[in-house]
Amino acid sequence: MVRAVLTERLKAHVNSICEEASIIPFDSIRIYAYELPQGETPICDRNIIDETKWYRATEDMVTNATTSGICGTTFPMWLQDTIPIAQTTIGIEFDCKVCVPGLHTACDSNFLVTIMNCGEFRVYKLKKPSSCPRAYCFGYGVRDIPPTESTSKPQIEHIFTRESGFIHYQVNNFQCVFPFLNSSDPLKPYLYQIHWYINGDVVYVTEAVKREDFAKTYLNEKNGILKMGIKVSIFINEC
Incomplete structure (x- = not known):
């Protein structure tokens, strides 16, 4: 009986985290295929991330080395670890390594973030980068042809x-x-x-x-x- 009660409480706790997770700001341009246009202000998660919150995105965090100027920022941070997607990992919190690229290396420094598998998606408890402009990269997206039309002066x-x-x-x-x-x-x-x-x-x-x-x-x-x-x-x- 005690074990059953604890299990139900755990399920409720996990469901609460998964349901209440916030969509990470600028989700639509954090993708690997998005190249930062000249003159556009890069995302900086030092000014965005709340370390007490859980976040989710349309896609999981990128797990291969990034290059400068993609994912909507100058230095896109990527996951040098395995994303927990197996059914047996649902509801378990994992500490995973995030890489911060530098000017000449793909992983100039690293730190740990927490990831939980919610079944159909993952949620992330993230840390603020130490400086700007650095931001987390989520998803690969599809590289498409940018529009060539222009509109009148706004x-x-x-x-x-x-x-x-x-x-x-x-x-x-x-x-x-x-x-x-x-x-x-x-x-x-x-x-x-x-x-x-x-x-x-x-x-x-x-x-x-x-x-x-x-x-x-x-x-x-x-x-x-x-x-x-x-x-x-x-x-x-x-x-």
Whole structure:
């Protein structure tokens, strides 16, 4: 009876970790096939990772050596270990070695992260890298032909949105406005990533999103606007 109770508690604990794991930010561009465009701000997990959280991604962490400038960052960190995928490993936490590439080596230094097999996917408890720009690389993706079309110069518009909570309130937003492009392949819609600048300094780089999710790219008090009397500018990356 005691053993059965402990087993059920363990299952509940594992299910809680797996269900509540957060999607790692910038999941869509952390892939091996994504080459960092010139002028794009690289991801830095030193400013992103919360070491108390569990994260998941669309694909597992890359397990072969990386090169500079892929996975959305300058120095993409990779797993020099085996990912636990066997049925018998579900719910078990494994300490696995992550490599940090350098200028001339694929593994300049290393440290341990924790991985748990949730069955259909894995979750990761990650550590912040010691410096920037370094970020974890997840998945290989498919190298595709980048779009050659261009859109007109984007404009910035100010709008209010209504948020619900204990009380209703308005949020002060800036949105990027430009004509959206139509992909020739409906199965491969264009993604849009917005780089927001305040007084010439980049303050917020959005995830690459589809047209229908474009509201996620707004600049507001949650991700960048701290005061008025500022100069706001933008850069669009189409992929």
